[in-house]
Amino acid sequence: MSLAISKIDLTDSCAVWRRNSRVYLRLWKTELVAPIIEPIFTFFAFGFGVGALVTSDVEGLSYLSFVGAGVLAFTVLMRTIFEMTYGAYFRMVYQSTYDAILATPVNAESLAFGEIIWAVTKGVVDCLFILPLVVIFGSATSLFTPLSILPLIFGCIYLGGLGLAITAHVYEIDYFNIFFALFFSTLFLCGAWFPIEMLPGWLQIVAFIIPTTSVIDLCRACLTGNFAVKHIYESIYLLIISVLLLEWALRSIRKRMVA
Template sequence: MIALSKVDVVDSLSVWRRNSRVYLRLWKTEMIAPVIEPVFTFFAFGFGVGALVTSQIQGMSYLAFVGAGVLAFTVLMRVIFEVTYGAYFRMVYQSTYDAILATPVNAESLAFGEILWAVTKGVIDSIFILPLIVIFGAASSAFTPLAIIPLVLGCIFLAGLGLALTAHVFEIDHFNIFFAIFFSTIFLCGAWFPVELLPRWLQIIAYAIPTTSVIDLTRAFLTGNFAGRHWIEFFYVVAAALICLEWALKSVRKRMVV
């Protein structure tokens, strides 16, 4: 049976509201981070590395190229932390999941609420960062606000993947392996340089990782350079998001309902 069909959205929203309440209590610290990080990433990659890169990349300056990378990297990181350490604390140390599962809320609605919240955090960050991208001159297209679409899909994909892995983690240090893989792959995914510069076999690996498509689609919206491959990437990310979402829901039930 499809776990997604067991989700009760009203229940998920109750879980979402629990998390948003905690977030709003800490809003000052929560909202400073998404501004500081991308600013310094821009300093580092846009100006620092960018000064070394004199050639045009895909017909644009390095700063314009790297905008999508900065945006996607910051937003996806936020999501990853929320569904790994954040969710792990609620699941294991605080027994918040246990408390919620004693109410009519089922495991699927709980997991969906957690993912919904992680995605919301990603969206909030995107709203903060998008103007920065424009200020830094890294977004030139009128479609820029629509970059939120691939970002949301990417957030669902990584929130699902992260929560599913969290549900399989029994030792918090095991996240180190996950983060090692995550950080290694994000360097392949076309955030800081075009995937085409990689050797052929690494390109194949890079394109297999849905994050690559997320970043490429985000770049398309920021720069207005659309191509046929973007449709394939779009459906690939949608499929990855749905699969990981379903996997997360199933994994949380398996972990919590024994």
């Protein structure tokens, strides 16, 4: 059995990507509100609000430095997941955009990949707006700060793949509620707001299995310059999960659309 990833035609995926970017450029003013407003208020809440209660250092960092990676990853990943769930579902079911595209030489795999690289692009664009805020609020102290885009790209691929695969299995929009209940629950465990070492042992294992934990940890390493051996393992884990979920998304879209 051949891999779905091997069936991707990059020129076709690019055509799908360009369709989405054209719509984005038309709506760019509304699209950019969230990635600017959200992190500012998250910094207010966690940096100044919760941060005021945290007097000791967290993993050798001030709380504001610690929480920066969480704010950055939280905003970027959230955009990706919404784009690949509700956004993709609208295009697939309500607008039948996928149907229209699949009547052309573009195959299901290239369509799905085009959608995912679009979600990644949106994440990266958001990241470019949030990073200066992270610097302004004093959370980025290292010269490696721009590198934090890399773990976020893989975070977007993994969550984009997961989101699109789930979307391909959803036949009623309300089913997203179950997925989001699980997804939001994991976000509180993945080391964005406190070190996962504070959790009981078994819950730490759960936290490490959630790939978002690796994304945030790697982001934090880039923002603060505190690298460790565990970051190599986290990178490998994130890479493997991204490829697996990408493959699952491609297969799921084919199964849903070509039947």
